[in-house]
Amino acid sequence: MKKFVTLLIFALVLVGGVYADKVAVISKVQGDVLIQKAEDFDYNTPVTMGMILDNNDQIKVNDGFAVMLLLDDKSQVKLRENSEVAITMVEDIGGPGYHVRLEYGQALTKYEKGAKFGFQLHTPTSVASIKGTEFWTVSDPETGDQVIVTEGQVDVMNTLTGMISTAGPGETVSSTTDGYIQTSETEEGTIPEDPEGETIDAEEGSGDAESDSTETETALVEEEEPETDTSTGDMPPPPPSTAGETAPEPEAEEEGEEEGGGLFGDALAMDAALGAVTIDGQLYNQIALRPDISIGKLGVGLDIVLYMDENGDIRSEDWDDYTDIIDKIMYIRWGQPQDPLYIRVGTLENVVLGYGLFVNGYNNMMEYPTVRKIGTHVGFTVGNFGVETMIANVKELVGLASLRGTYSLGKLKFGMTVASDVNQYLGFSDTDDDGRPDLVDDFPDNDSYWLDSDGDGYADRDPEEYDIDGDNKTDSHPNSVYNFDDAIEGLKAEPFNLAENKAMLTGVSVDIGYPVFSSGFLDVMLFAEAGQYMGNHYNYSDGATGLDSVEVTHGWGFTAPGLRMTIMKFVNVGLEYRMTGENFVFSMFDQNYDIDRVGMQSFPMADVMKPITRDMRLMNTTPMKGVFGSVGVDVLSLVTVTGAYQHMIQEDDDPIKGIYGSINLAENLIPKLAGASAYINRMNVGDPWDIYSEGTLLGYKAVFALGGGATLTWDFRQTFRDLDGDGEINMDSGSDEVIKTTIIETGFSF
Numbered sequence: 001m002k003k004f005v006t007l008l009i010f011a012l013v014l015v016g017g018v019y020a021d022k023v024a025v026i027s028k029v030q031g032d033v034l035i036q037k038a039e040d041f042d043y044n045t046p047v048t049m050g051m052i053l054d055n056n057d058q059i060k061v062n063d064g065f066a067v068m069l070l071l072d073d074k075s076q077v078k079l080r081e082n083s084e085v086a087i088t089m090v091e092d093i094g095g096p097g098y099h100v101r102l103e104y105g106q107a108l109t110k111y112e113k114g115a116k117f118g119f120q121l122h123t124p125t126s127v128a129s130i131k132g133t134e135f136w137t138v139s140d141p142e143t144g145d146q147v148i149v150t151e152g153q154v155d156v157m158n159t160l161t162g163m164i165s166t167a168g169p170g171e172t173v174s175s176t177t178d179g180y181i182q183t184s185e186t187e188e189g190t191i192p193e194d195p196e197g198e199t200i201d202a203e204e205g206s207g208d209a210e211s212d213s214t215e216t217e218t219a220l221v222e223e224e225e226p227e228t229d230t231s232t233g234d235m236p237p238p239p240p241s242t243a244g245e246t247a248p249e250p251e252a253e254e255e256g257e258e259e260g261g262g263l264f265g266d267a268l269a270m271d272a273a274l275g276a277v278t279i280d281g282q283l284y285n286q287i288a289l290r291p292d293i294s295i296g297k298l299g300v301g302l303d304i305v306l307y308m309d310e311n312g313d314i315r316s317e318d319w320d321d322y323t324d325i326i327d328k329i330m331y332i333r334w335g336q337p338q339d340p341l342y343i344r345v346g347t348l349e350n351v352v353l354g355y356g357l358f359v360n361g362y363n364n365m366m367e368y369p370t371v372r373k374i375g376t377h378v379g380f381t382v383g384n385f386g387v388e389t390m391i392a393n394v395k396e397l398v399g400l401a402s403l404r405g406t407y408s409l410g411k412l413k414f415g416m417t418v419a420s421d422v423n424q425y426l427g428f429s430d431t432d433d434d435g436r437p438d439l440v441d442d443f444p445d446n447d448s449y450w451l452d453s454d455g456d457g458y459a460d461r462d463p464e465e466y467d468i469d470g471d472n473k474t475d476s477h478p479n480s481v482y483n484f485d486d487a488i489e490g491l492k493a494e495p496f497n498l499a500e501n502k503a504m505l506t507g508v509s510v511d512i513g514y515p516v517f518s519s520g521f522l523d524v525m526l527f528a529e530a531g532q533y534m535g536n537h538y539n540y541s542d543g544a545t546g547l548d549s550v551e552v553t554h555g556w557g558f559t560a561p562g563l564r565m566t567i568m569k570f571v572n573v574g575l576e577y578r579m580t581g582e583n584f585v586f587s588m589f590d591q592n593y594d595i596d597r598v599g600m601q602s603f604p605m606a607d608v609m610k611p612i613t614r615d616m617r618l619m620n621t622t623p624m625k626g627v628f629g630s631v632g633v634d635v636l637s638l639v640t641v642t643g644a645y646q647h648m649i650q651e652d653d654d655p656i657k658g659i660y661g662s663i664n665l666a667e668n669l670i671p672k673l674a675g676a677s678a679y680i681n682r683m684n685v686g687d688p689w690d691i692y693s694e695g696t697l698l699g700y701k702a703v704f705a706l707g708g709g710a711t712l713t714w715d716f717r718q719t720f721r722d723l724d725g726d727g728e729i730n731m732d733s734g735s736d737e738v739i740k741t742t743i744i745e746t747g748f749s750f
Contacts, residue, residue, distance in 0.1 A: 031064015065195030275745025427597030530558035658683030
């Protein structure tokens with residue numbers, strides 16, 4: 001097995017070497033300039049004009065200068081002597097963009113207005129985010145940075161404190177290694193000289209030779225325009241990953257600067273889809289329009305879908321209430337998570353608070369399209385303080401919500417998180433709003449009735465129901481003369497009433513983090529987090545004379561120490577030592593939470609069905625201690641593989657384990673395949689390899705390119721629910737204990 005894995009990784013590296021993304025070209029170079037390719041470990045190759053740069057290539061200018069031309073929009077980064085830089089094309093929540101890391105030295109950035117992709121310049125001290133801007137960066141790892149703006153606007157964040165300062169033309173941001181940052185007027189004589197200007201003076205008289213050289217390099221760039229990776233993965237991410245489940249929203253230029261026509265120009269993207277989807281076990285055809293508008297920091301995405309049954313009738317439940325109009329909003333966004341102010345309303349993906357003790361990879365889209373939720377995620381920073389809030393579904397009014405505050409003291413960051421599901425029973429579907437969950441409501445579409453003891457289609461309370469117990473003897477006729485049954489037997493018990501019951505779960509935690517080391521090769525973070533759940537729950541058992549119950553109090557748990565490392569920018573490693581008291585599980589509010597939030601379990605001996613919340617099902621543990629580890633590898637942006645494992649040893653009981661695995665394939669790695677992903681998540685269980693049981697989420701997604709901008713998407717997700725409480729999942733066709741969601745659609749982009 002080890003040999004197989006070794007060969008597989010080696011093969012992936014070889015394939016990656018062939019298809020590596022091209023990100024820039026050297027348009028001009030002079031002097032002692034060397035390159036370290038992504039697969040090399042030192043600078044051993046001289047840089048030449050016309051040389052193509054791949055993802056993660058690094059340039060060192062010992063003497064002279066070099067000019068990099070970004071292939072996708074012809075923006076420039078000019079490097080002076082004694083400078084070192086690496087360039088990468090990345091995919092994040094804001095869409096694809098360039099990340100240029102200046103380890104030290106001086107760089108002039110000329111980023112074109114109307115640029116297709118975003119741009120960030122990173123140093124060991126700061127991060128500069130820009131759009132349509134010209135600025136100098138002077139970086140010294142010992143003292144910090146000077147960002148000198150000559151055109152446009154630049155937001156600079158000090159990576160130690162998270163504080164942000166903005167500069168316009170004629171202004172300079174000073175960001176120091178001890179966390180200080182401020183904007184002031186640019187002092188005379190502080191702007192470095194353009195290296196090309198110096199070169200032109202030295203080479204006067206070169207005449208046509210220089211012109212010919214420029215024409216040659218321009219032709220080269222046009223001939224080698226690369227295909228960019230637009231694959232998004234579209235999968236539930238492993239906590240605490242930052243990958244998303246929906247396509248990222250690209251930033252747009254300021255209003256009026258778009259080159260396209262129409263009201264919004266290039267700021268408007270439109271997707272359409274035709275296909276089939278399963279909702280509540282019924283197959284529907286769908287017609288969807290999904291406009292996406294992005295203007296500056298504002299982004300809006302809509303999901304306007306018509307579902308039609310086999311008779312061509314439109315599913316009315318999606319259009320009969322004012323909340324249905326709200327459901328057509330996929331998201332409204334202001335800014336990005338790393339900005340001083342970030343707001344997102346609508347879909348939430350991979351929300352992680354702190355280091356994931358409670359909220360770790362939460363996603364409110366796991367029941368889509370059957371259940372559409374409108375969540376909120378807001379974050380802002382003021383000085384050394386930061387605040388982050390999350391509400392899973394504002395339509396519930398009281399449901400899952402969380403609040404986090406942070407304070408930075410030098411490199412140390414302290415945090416406190418409160419996460420609470422005010423009423424877990426709101427996870428039940430109640431179509432007719434009569435307070436009785438659909439699972440135990442014999443008439444889920446009629447708010448007047450909910451019991452049919454004899455199963456004849458007439459409610460027990462229906463005036464026309466004359467034989468309630470179904471023994472063929474009238475027992476409830478309005479005229480007592482016609483009643484021939486003195487004893488009404490075998491009636492169903494009154495079902496669970498949501499209006500009269502509530503189950504609350506709250507967790508409070510504190511944490512601390514410290515970046516012990518950071519370089520282009522290795523980044524290391526140490527952290528610790530400890531927390532306590534609050535609230536009680538009941539463990540039920542089926543007794544011969546009725547339902548037995550035992551009240552249980554929630555417990556505490558902590559992670560210390562925790563370690564996260566990034567190696568060579570493409571390997572992420574996490575390792576945690578964990579310990580708990582009784583009745584505690586890690587990452588209660590994860591991507592599986594909405595699926596497992598609450599269900600009904602049958603107790604045949606007591607002849608009753610009782611609600612079982614997720615904490616009731618999972619928190620039946622003795623004190624535990626163990627480890628959690630994760631590894632993620634990005635092979636040249638072509639194949640991304642992630643795996644995680646948990647092993648917690650209980651006192652006097654079996655271990656609690658867990659696994660996570662995922663794989664993403666980039667667009668066109670396989671011909672005609674525009675992206676593919678597969679995943680499995682099975683945490684906090686006794687046997688992680690017992691896949692067909694409660695606690696499992698698995699699925700896959702494949703997008704096939706049909707040509708002409710059309711795609712075919714197959715999206716499948718499956719989980720399991722033990723409704724009868726027998727400890728086994730009924731895998732027979734049509735079983736309610738196997739929950740499948742399948743979406744098949746043909747998409748078109750305009």
